[in-house]
Amino acid sequence: MASEDVGVAAAVEVEEERKSAALEAEEKVASHFFILTPSGEEIPPEDFDFEGRENLWKFYIYEKAKRREVERAPPHVELMRRLEIADYEPASDPGNLRFYPKGKLVKSLIEDFVRSAVEEFGASEVETPLMYGIMHPTLSEYLNRFPARQYEIVGKHGKPELFLRFAACFGQFLLAKDASISYRNLPLRLFELAASFRKEKRGELVGLRRLRKFTMPDMHTFCKSEEEAIEEFKRQFGLCMRVLEEIGFSKEDYEVAIRFTRDFYEAHRDFIQELVRMAGKPVLAEMWEERFFYFVLKFEFNFVDATGKASALSTVQIDVENARRYGIKYVDANGEEKHPIILHCSPSGAIERCIYALLERAFLKMEREIRFAYAACLALSNAGSHYSSCDEASASRIASFKCPQKRRHPC
Numbered sequence: 001m002a003s004e005d006v007g008v009a010a011a012v013e014v015e016e017e018r019k020s021a022a023l024e025a026e027e028k029v030a031s032h033f034f035i036l037t038p039s040g041e042e043i044p045p046e047d048f049d050f051e052g053r054e055n056l057w058k059f060y061i062y063e064k065a066k067r068r069e070v071e072r073a074p075p076h077v078e079l080m081r082r083l084e085i086a087d088y089e090p091a092s093d094p095g096n097l098r099f100y101p102k103g104k105l106v107k108s109l110i111e112d113f114v115r116s117a118v119e120e121f122g123a124s125e126v127e128t129p130l131m132y133g134i135m136h137p138t139l140s141e142y143l144n145r146f147p148a149r150q151y152e153i154v155g156k157h158g159k160p161e162l163f164l165r166f167a168a169c170f171g172q173f174l175l176a177k178d179a180s181i182s183y184r185n186l187p188l189r190l191f192e193l194a195a196s197f198r199k200e201k202r203g204e205l206v207g208l209r210r211l212r213k214f215t216m217p218d219m220h221t222f223c224k225s226e227e228e229a230i231e232e233f234k235r236q237f238g239l240c241m242r243v244l245e246e247i248g249f250s251k252e253d254y255e256v257a258i259r260f261t262r263d264f265y266e267a268h269r270d271f272i273q274e275l276v277r278m279a280g281k282p283v284l285a286e287m288w289e290e291r292f293f294y295f296v297l298k299f300e301f302n303f304v305d306a307t308g309k310a311s312a313l314s315t316v317q318i319d320v321e322n323a324r325r326y327g328i329k330y331v332d333a334n335g336e337e338k339h340p341i342i343l344h345c346s347p348s349g350a351i352e353r354c355i356y357a358l359l360e361r362a363f364l365k366m367e368r369e370i371r372f373a374y375a376a377c378l379a380l381s382n383a384g385s386h387y388s389s390c391d392e393a394s395a396s397r398i399a400s401f402k403c404p405q406k407r408r409h410p411c
């Protein structure tokens, strides 16, 4: 190996170590969980009665263990292929899928709907680049803090020169930095619906659930005060519920997580309780002792699939750090320059993930119906009904029909 190559290899190794240390730090930020109920109770998970809340239980277990590795393929993978929606593309990097005509139609219909819902909400659509220079002073500071899942493009000298964006935040922040914003323009909402990229770990990639390239509706709202940000957060919580409902999910189809720093919770307990009442059912709360991330409050609506893994659909965050980092300012009523508070919102989550959740839900529904039919047949044959043409052997055949996961659920 030439000495230059040795240098590059060593640099790559240091870079890999830096990334894995960052991933580890990301996974070990101290927090604790509890359940919040619409009647205002705060209950430790070990004392909460999960009876009738099986998905909330699965979601809590998933969150506690944070095991994102795929242990078995979720059933939507077979469905996405059988229904000719999407498939893996062997000629690309893993996690970059191809969409067939039917899948592309479904995807475009959801995109059109989300776009119109967000425009109706008062956002202006923009378009910003998909890739950015890794040495840009503001971006590199941000990337150095969160280097773990960067999708990098290596240049001529074997070092990364560009990275593919992992959300639309950078583009919209750089745009807002160069805009003249008055307090009269606030809250100001910018919106984009385009591809984003995350170099997820190989073992975590599966079907439409976790991808390296996905289509993300991304809205950022610039607010003049904490009070305005809280009001806007509440409105966006409602927006996300409506968007998911229109796509086809009822409240029972997802589990709500609300996450905050201790300081924020102590100052705004009533507001958090109001969100729980809007959710209309117990939610999982996560509290960080101190702020490691750029936000003080976030929520997600999470779908729990047939393999017990949870994935976030809608989300909103209150960001108290990036306006300062990017130099985004507005002029207040006294003519003074101030930094706004920024809300990050994805009203539906990645479009591919919505399709994944619709397919998984269809599978779970079909599985429930088959199990119900099987139980009914068994009851009839056990009762010795002469009129039942369904004995145990044929009931078993019915139960296994189109039920690839049957062996996990011995009926």
Ligand SMILES: [Zn+2]
Pocket (backbone or CB within 6 Å): 167, 168, 169, 218, 220, 344, 345
């Ligand atoms: Zn963002």
